[in-house]
Amino acid sequence: MSDIVHSHDGKAFMRKEVVRLLAQTLMDLGYTKSAKELEIESNVSIETDTMTQFRKHVQHAEWEKAIELTNQMSFLSDHKHKNAIATLLRERYFQLIDESHHLEALKLLRGRLAELYPQIYDIKRFVTTLLRHPMQELAADKEARERTCEHPDRVSRKEILKRFEHEMLSPDECVPNGRLLTLLSQAVTAQRWFAVRDTNEPYSLFGKNERPVGCLLFITAASTSPELPKMVHYKLNGLDNEVYFVEFSPSGKYLAAAGKSRAAHVYDCLNGFTRRAVLPLQSSVSCISWSPDELLLAIGCEDTNVISLFDIEQEKAVKEFTKHTAGPCLCTFGSGGGFATASTSEGKVLYFSDASQLDEPTHEWTLLRAFQLRFSPDQTQLLIAGHDKQIRIFDLQSYESRILKINQPITSLDISQDGQHALVQLKTAVIRLYDLTTFKLVRDYMGYKQDRYIIRSCFGALGKFVLSGSEDGKAYIWHRDTTRPVAKLRGHDGCVNDVAWHPTNPYILATASDDHTVFVWGPSHLDKIDFSKFLNEPDAMLSRISEEVETSSCTSDHTYAEQSRAHLQNEIDALDVYDGWTSDDTDRSSF
Numbered sequence: 001m002s003d004i005v006h007s008h009d010g011k012a013f014m015r016k017e018v019v020r021l022l023a024q025t026l027m028d029l030g031y032t033k034s035a036k037e038l039e040i041e042s043n044v045s046i047e048t049d050t051m052t053q054f055r056k057h058v059q060h061a062e063w064e065k066a067i068e069l070t071n072q073m074s075f076l077s078d079h080k081h082k083n084a085i086a087t088l089l090r091e092r093y094f095q096l097i098d099e100s101h102h103l104e105a106l107k108l109l110r111g112r113l114a115e116l117y118p119q120i121y122d123i124k125r126f127v128t129t130l131l132r133h134p135m136q137e138l139a140a141d142k143e144a145r146e147r148t149c150e151h152p153d154r155v156s157r158k159e160i161l162k163r164f165e166h167e168m169l170s171p172d173e174c175v176p177n178g179r180l181l182t183l184l185s186q187a188v189t190a191q192r193w194f195a196v197r198d199t200n201e202p203y204s205l206f207g208k209n210e211r212p213v214g215c216l217l218f219i220t221a222a223s224t225s226p227e228l229p230k231m232v233h234y235k236l237n238g239l240d241n242e243v244y245f246v247e248f249s250p251s252g253k254y255l256a257a258a259g260k261s262r263a264a265h266v267y268d269c270l271n272g273f274t275r276r277a278v279l280p281l282q283s284s285v286s287c288i289s290w291s292p293d294e295l296l297l298a299i300g301c302e303d304t305n306v307i308s309l310f311d312i313e314q315e316k317a318v319k320e321f322t323k324h325t326a327g328p329c330l331c332t333f334g335s336g337g338g339f340a341t342a343s344t345s346e347g348k349v350l351y352f353s354d355a356s357q358l359d360e361p362t363h364e365w366t367l368l369r370a371f372q373l374r375f376s377p378d379q380t381q382l383l384i385a386g387h388d389k390q391i392r393i394f395d396l397q398s399y400e401s402r403i404l405k406i407n408q409p410i411t412s413l414d415i416s417q418d419g420q421h422a423l424v425q426l427k428t429a430v431i432r433l434y435d436l437t438t439f440k441l442v443r444d445y446m447g448y449k450q451d452r453y454i455i456r457s458c459f460g461a462l463g464k465f466v467l468s469g470s471e472d473g474k475a476y477i478w479h480r481d482t483t484r485p486v487a488k489l490r491g492h493d494g495c496v497n498d499v500a501w502h503p504t505n506p507y508i509l510a511t512a513s514d515d516h517t518v519f520v521w522g523p524s525h526l527d528k529i530d531f532s533k534f535l536n537e538p539d540a541m542l543s544r545i546s547e548e549v550e551t552s553s554c555t556s557d558h559t560y561a562e563q564s565r566a567h568l569q570n571e572i573d574a575l576d577v578y579d580g581w582t583s584d585d586t587d588r589s590s591f
Helices: 015-028 032-042 049-059 063-072 078-098 102-116 120-132 142-148 157-168 179-193 528-536 539-553 557-575
Strands: 004-006 012-014 231-236 243-248 254-259 263-268 274-280 285-290 296-301 307-311 316-321 329-333 339-343 348-352 363-366 370-375 381-386 390-395 401-405 410-415 421-426 430-435 441-445 457-460 465-468 475-479 485-489 496-501 509-513 518-522
Touching (some): 015 032, 049 063, 078 102, 254 285, 274 307
Antiparallel strands (some): 254 263, 390 401, 421 430
């Protein structure tokens, strides 16, 4: 047998280490006999003979013998070796006190123990423990004596061995107990990074139906992506011209789309994305924003000074906001009922603390050519992306500002749900993630195309992903924390200008394009009949997705490998779902 074993993806491992890990796991699970048989058959021991003897000494409280053995053992560092001796000497000190050998305990404290614990604070604690312990004639009962020998550092012998295994000893000496479960936990964490939803349910190792699809340890992340929205389920036509904006209402009940045509279209998401309303406008659109209660849709226009507030139920404008002198006009609602507007050419920004009272602004800023407005999720701040390549963050109590200098033209701004990060899209085809507390650049997302037009991006799937349009007619998805490309969504025949991820259903997103359409994307394992149910009760459909993944992926190792390769190739052919973008830009439409 070779001393090296390889995983399916080519990674090499020492056979001896794998055997030791398996044997230790059998021991942890209570299969001692099986573990011993594996050691005999493989001629590989879980731990060294010295470690076995050391373990016995600790279990029997033979502290001096255990200390002597440490000189024959391998530690992670000299410092760890010193800490190990200090731990064992401390336990010997407590043992002497428990046995009422006070003079010997005092001698140990003044000698070796003081050398290893030089801090006055430690010495005081040891002395206090000694003084609090009664003499043997006053407390002959051993249990009573041990109750009085209290010290914050006292731990069980089992805990001492655990600390040695996990924190001090070299892996050459022993395999830490629970090591395989630790590795499984790390694998689950990695899988969860790329899963659309989070869950606290127990994780199945073999992909059982009741377990989360995104956390299956025997299915690789590349083939466990049925939850990711990467199939077009609805193609919304009839928008008559280029579509610049697309936005879900706060609960995801409606989807609004608008652009170059003089009309905004509202779709009912819960009824098959049927057209709910067509709202007439005076010119092409410069922004759209939903009110928190979803009753109003505010729309700013490019060529007029009017911001129209449409009542969705009445399908008409119930208020024309005209406090600016020229367009293009911008607007945004806050989650707390606030409202902000701006005129780019006028250089004025208005803030209203109550959107129902728009007669006089609560505060006004001038000489500020805004490009986009965003409230923080708690509506304590207003973020203004300007044409001067800066983002100003205004406190809505003091109206003091901080400035995040970008130094490149900004085309999009989005705020994370916790309000801690800003997603800033630049005209140089880079999306940057900034920490809004420190203003430090956290991550970059690249690979899409942007040169001539305004492209927008957003956070997705409860903040786990980043989604962006692109001038090459595709939409791109990255994993937020790793910046790894996850999917390239094909289908549009023109530039993808704007994107929106459903605010409550992480399995749905929408894209808006110059090809006069809006695409609604969802999981690839659902047909349109299922997808309609999925919109109303998304979690109820997860069992079916899990069942299909299990059926297609969890058979024999040979069948699994073949199906995984076939599945992955199909993904690549249709959507380019893999670790990095390809240089092949040939369109392969989904239709």
